[in-house]
Amino acid sequence: MSLPGFSALINAWWFLLLVPLIIFYFLKLQRPRMEIPSLALWRQVINDQRVNSPFQKFKRNLLLLLQVLLLCVLILGAMQPYLSRGTEQAQYLPVLIDNSASMAALDGPGGKSRLDEAKEKVSKLIDDLLADHRLCLISINSTARKLTDFTDNKRLLKEALSRLEVSQVPSRLEDGLRLAQAMSRVQQIDTVVLISDGNVPQEIDFELPFKLNFQKLTSGGANVGIVDFNARRSRTGWDVFARIEGTKKAEGSSGGPPTAKTMCEYELLQNGNSIKQESVSIEGGKAERLVFKVSTTIATSLELRIKPDSFDSLPADNVAYLELPAPRPLTVYCPRQMETYRNALANIPDVNLYPGTDNEPKTVDLKFAEGPISLGPQSSVVMNVGFVPEDLSSLVELVAGESEIIDWRRTSPLLQHVQLLDIQIADDPKLAKGVAERDFELAGYEILAQSRSGPLILERDLSGRLDYQLLFHTDRSSLVYRVGFPILVQNLTQIAAQRAHLLDAKAQATGVLPIQKITPDTEVQISGPNGQREAATSDSNGLLSGVGAQSVGGYEITGSGDPIKIGVSLISSSETGLRVAETLTFPEVSISAATTALKTDQPLWHWFAVAGLVLLLVEWWYFQKRPFGAPG
Amino acid sequence: MDSTKQFSSLLENSTLSRVERMRLLPMRRMTNRSRGEHLAGKGGTSTEFNDYRDYSAGDDMRYVDWNIFSRLNRPYVKQYRHEEEMHVMILIDASASMRFGDKFEKARQLAACFAVMGLMNMEKVSLFACQHAGQTPQILSPCTGRMSIKRVLSFLENLPAGGDFPIDMAVEAVLKQHRGRGVCVLLSDFLTFGAMERPMNQLFSAGLEVFGIQILCGLELNPELTGDLRFVDSETGMTLDVSSVGDLIGFYHEHLAGLQEHLAGLCRQRSGRFVCLDSGLPLETLVFDTLKRKGWVQ
Numbered sequence: 001m002s003l004p005g006f007s008a009l010i011n012a013w014w015f016l017l018l019v020p021l022i023i024f025y026f027l028k029l030q031r032p033r034m035e036i037p038s039l040a041l042w043r044q045v046i047n048d049q050r051v052n053s054p055f056q057k058f059k060r061n062l063l064l065l066l067q068v069l070l071l072c073v074l075i076l077g078a079m080q081p082y083l084s085r086g087t088e089q090a091q092y093l094p095v096l097i098d099n100s101a102s103m104a105a106l107d108g109p110g111g112k113s114r115l116d117e118a119k120e121k122v123s124k125l126i127d128d129l130l131a132d133h134r135l136c137l138i139s140i141n142s143t144a145r146k147l148t149d150f151t152d153n154k155r156l157l158k159e160a161l162s163r164l165e166v167s168q169v170p171s172r173l174e175d176g177l178r179l180a181q182a183m184s185r186v187q188q189i190d191t192v193v194l195i196s197d198g199n200v201p202q203e204i205d206f207e208l209p210f211k212l213n214f215q216k217l218t219s220g221g222a223n224v225g226i227v228d229f230n231a232r233r234s235r236t237g238w239d240v241f242a243r244i245e246g247t248k249k250a251e252g253s254s255g256g257p258p259t260a261k262t263m264c265e266y267e268l269l270q271n272g273n274s275i276k277q278e279s280v281s282i283e284g285g286k287a288e289r290l291v292f293k294v295s296t297t298i299a300t301s302l303e304l305r306i307k308p309d310s311f312d313s314l315p316a317d318n319v320a321y322l323e324l325p326a327p328r329p330l331t332v333y334c335p336r337q338m339e340t341y342r343n344a345l346a347n348i349p350d351v352n353l354y355p356g357t358d359n360e361p362k363t364v365d366l367k368f369a370e371g372p373i374s375l376g377p378q379s380s381v382v383m384n385v386g387f388v389p390e391d392l393s394s395l396v397e398l399v400a401g402e403s404e405i406i407d408w409r410r411t412s413p414l415l416q417h418v419q420l421l422d423i424q425i426a427d428d429p430k431l432a433k434g435v436a437e438r439d440f441e442l443a444g445y446e447i448l449a450q451s452r453s454g455p456l457i458l459e460r461d462l463s464g465r466l467d468y469q470l471l472f473h474t475d476r477s478s479l480v481y482r483v484g485f486p487i488l489v490q491n492l493t494q495i496a497a498q499r500a501h502l503l504d505a506k507a508q509a510t511g512v513l514p515i516q517k518i519t520p521d522t523e524v525q526i527s528g529p530n531g532q533r534e535a536a537t538s539d540s541n542g543l544l545s546g547v548g549a550q551s552v553g554g555y556e557i558t559g560s561g562d563p564i565k566i567g568v569s570l571i572s573s574s575e576t577g578l579r580v581a582e583t584l585t586f587p588e589v590s591i592s593a594a595t596t597a598l599k600t601d602q603p604l605w606h607w608f609a610v611a612g613l614v615l616l617l618v619e620w621w622y623f624q625k626r627p628f629g630a631p632g
Numbered sequence: 633m634d635s636t637k638q639f640s641s642l643l644e645n646s647t648l649s650r651v652e653r654m655r656l657l658p659m660r661r662m663t664n665r666s667r668g669e670h671l672a673g674k675g676g677t678s679t680e681f682n683d684y685r686d687y688s689a690g691d692d693m694r695y696v697d698w699n700i701f702s703r704l705n706r707p708y709v710k711q712y713r714h715e716e717e718m719h720v721m722i723l724i725d726a727s728a729s730m731r732f733g734d735k736f737e738k739a740r741q742l743a744a745c746f747a748v749m750g751l752m753n754m755e756k757v758s759l760f761a762c763q764h765a766g767q768t769p770q771i772l773s774p775c776t777g778r779m780s781i782k783r784v785l786s787f788l789e790n791l792p793a794g795g796d797f798p799i800d801m802a803v804e805a806v807l808k809q810h811r812g813r814g815v816c817v818l819l820s821d822f823l824t825f826g827a828m829e830r831p832m833n834q835l836f837s838a839g840l841e842v843f844g845i846q847i848l849c850g851l852e853l854n855p856e857l858t859g860d861l862r863f864v865d866s867e868t869g870m871t872l873d874v875s876s877v878g879d880l881i882g883f884y885h886e887h888l889a890g891l892q893e894h895l896a897g898l899c900r901q902r903s904g905r906f907v908c909l910d911s912g913l914p915l916e917t918l919v920f921d922t923l924k925r926k927g928w929v930q
Binding site: 032 | 735825861867876
């Protein structure tokens with residue numbers, strides 16, 4: 001145990017008050033006068049050697065001693081002593097509180113959640129806050145949010161803490177750590193406290209500039225939840241897949257061994273109507289896959305609910321939503337002069353090619369263009385062929401000459417199974433002086449294929465629109481004679497179909513709502529579960545993005561045409577599995593969960609205050625009591 | 633006490649009548665030459681027969697027992713007890729310290745009792761009261777006979793208390809004016825800064841048997857005090873700061889017992905007596921019980 005320290009050592013100057021105290025004591029000491037027949041006997045008593053023993057002398061000035069003690073205790077209290085408990089004596093201490101979905105897990109039936117336990121720990125930290133110390137509360141889930149600035153205002157901290165609720169999203173630590181790092185540029189931060197249930201990514205790509213005290217909470221109880229809910233187009237409708245996972249039970253729990261099976265009732269609802277209801281047995285630590293067939297020709301909302309027959313610590317993952325779009329063919333706009341592409345597209349089923357016999361729609365799923373001037377309908381996936389876009393004109397130019405692709409990204413969805421080796425290209429991209437690959441990245445482009453002299457195929461994903469840029473014209477290359485060309489076009493249609501959700505559908509996870517295409521510059525109202533309401537405005541392109549969806553449930557966007565309903569689910573295997581990381585691995589260091597409870601500097605001033613009060617009472621009693629037998 | 637019906641405000645009539653029938657019992661026979669009713673140790677001329685002795689030339693023929701002479705044909709002289717006068721000197725400490733409790737009241741009552749006993753037994757009784765140091769003690773000149781009872785009681789009734797005459801100096805001052813052997817009744821609290829050896833010796837040398845009676849009140853016998861106090865001496869006005877008085881009570885009792893033992897020793901060594909009386913006790917208890925049991929009076 002270390003020696004106590006003092007937060008306000010300057011108050012030690014008050015000890016000088018002892019001098020006047022002692023002086024005034026002897027000057028102002030008033031004893032009750034009592035007339036007695038004679039002092040003869042009492043003088044003998046006082047002169048008795050035994051009376052003048054050190055102990056008796058001490059008792060003789062008991063009142064002075066009490067006053068000196070009282071003053072000392074008060075001054076020591078004012079000096080704000082504390083018992084140092086180690087590293088958490090840092091003056092500025094950010095506290096990262098995990099409030100991700102897994103923090104709602106209860107430790108047992110009717111028990112408390114992980115967040116409640118975290119709040120208790122933080123509350124103790126706040127209670128033990130010393131005068132010159134500041135706390136900053138930061139909540140971390142999928143993002144980080146500063147709940148308070150650095151403050152020693154306990155009321156403010158407690159209020160912010162009490163307002164903190166669980167966000168039903170997976171947790172990411174990086175944002176919180178980066179926020180603390182940003183704060184460390186303003187304040188001297190030596191230590192950051194992380195309070196979490198350990199259900200965080202184990203490997204974190206962040207270089208710690210401070211010490212991290214990882215306070216791991218006790219694990220939650222057993223849990224069963226939906227970790228995946230998606231669908232794939234079939235000939236007759238949709239094949240719907242769901243995955244239900246159960247955690248292992250705690251050793252020695254009443255539910256049997258850790259791998260004991262849990263019976264789980266599930267119910268699938270289509271547009272609110274139950275279409276399937278059965279039970280499934282989930283083994284602890286294992287997952288079960290459910291398959292449903294849904295026949296529909298219109299857009300459909302699916303809802304899957306499960307109901308475990310035993311204790312379930314996390315209710316948020318017991319429901320999942322899936323929006324199935326109405327089946328339709330892929331719409332592609334390809335100018336008539338791009339014959340090679342139209343020929344390749346003609347052989348792909350379920351594709352409506354424009355211009356054709358029908359009128360062109362305002363928007364299509366895929367668009368081809370061979371010039372910088374945009375013609376035809378708008379599309380979320382665009383393939384530009386044979387020209388350098390205006391924003392890249394300062395970086396690269398096309399000159400006549402031969403070139404060949406020397407490297408390409410084979411994992412890119414566009415170039416999967418496309419052999420580009422030994423293709424002769426009659427255009428040669430020439431980089432401007434001093435331009436490097438990084439300049440294209442800064443411009444928002446990703447190079448998918450390049451020649452010796454410069455990039456040939458680029459990809460840009462901007463504001464929900466995916467642009468592929470072929471800087472060379474395929475008609476001036478041997479690519480169109482290769483088998484890779486129809487594969488390239490097929491890949492492109494697959495990408496477009498994927499973007500249009502024509503091939504498959506996946507349950508929307510919590511975090512943010514998917515980007516919605518609505519009327520441009522329109523304010524809409526978003527209502528969520530638990531009565532949440534929010535307003536947002538679409539941009540000039542009609543894209544509504546960045547709408548938070550922190551809770552599981554149905555969201556409805558109104559104010560722009562027909563209401564848009566979106567179901568949001570937790571769908572996180574890590575959160576449902578309540579997997580606990582005992583060690584956090586950073587690039588250069590690993591942080592293990594602290595084995596001891598969070599120890600903070602223990603303030604002692606209130607003990608001194610109590611001692612002072614007791615001394616004051618004793619002194620008051622001693623001073624006020626009338627000597628028995630003394631005349632009034 | 634209804635003073636209109638009482639002979640004295642100091643003693644009730646019943647007490648007075650009982651006291652009148654009592655007499656002092658000194659341990660030694662210290663008497664004056666003058667005749668009295670107190671038996672002297674030597675032969676005398678009283679009416680009470682004591683012994684016979686052989687006649688010797690020059691003896692008064694009137695004391696020859698002729699009946700014996702006629703039977704034995706030898707002259708024997710009858711001897712009678714000599715009854716001499718015993719001087720009862722009563723010294724009352726009338727200093728301020730005696731004003732506490734009933735000390736002075738008891739001292740006056742006891743003095744009255746001793747005086748009445750002396751007067752009723754035809755002793756010469758004188759009273760002294762010492763108040764202020766340096767001043768002449770108040771004196772009731774020696775008187776005898778029951779006719780003097782009223783005078784004695786009146787003297788005592790009008791006796792004030794107050795002053796700073798210490799008892800040791802008071803004894804010396806009184807002895808300068810006293811003549812006569814007998815008994816000296818010292819009624820005081822004996823709380824003095826001075827030593828008592830010298831006055832005791834002087835009393836003994838003056839032929840006085842000391843009846844030392846220490847009268848203490850409850851505050852002195854059993855002080856129940858606590859806390860820090862500033863004691864003020866009632867006689868001198870001197871102060872003494874005492875802290876945690878309650879813790880010193882034990883020491884006080886030890887010193888009080890030591891003082892009493894010392895005074896008792898001084899008296900005993902000079903054929904005297906010493907007793908400590910509680911002023912809170914009734915006079916009847918003190919006189920008819922305590923003093924009688926101790927054999928001071930009968």
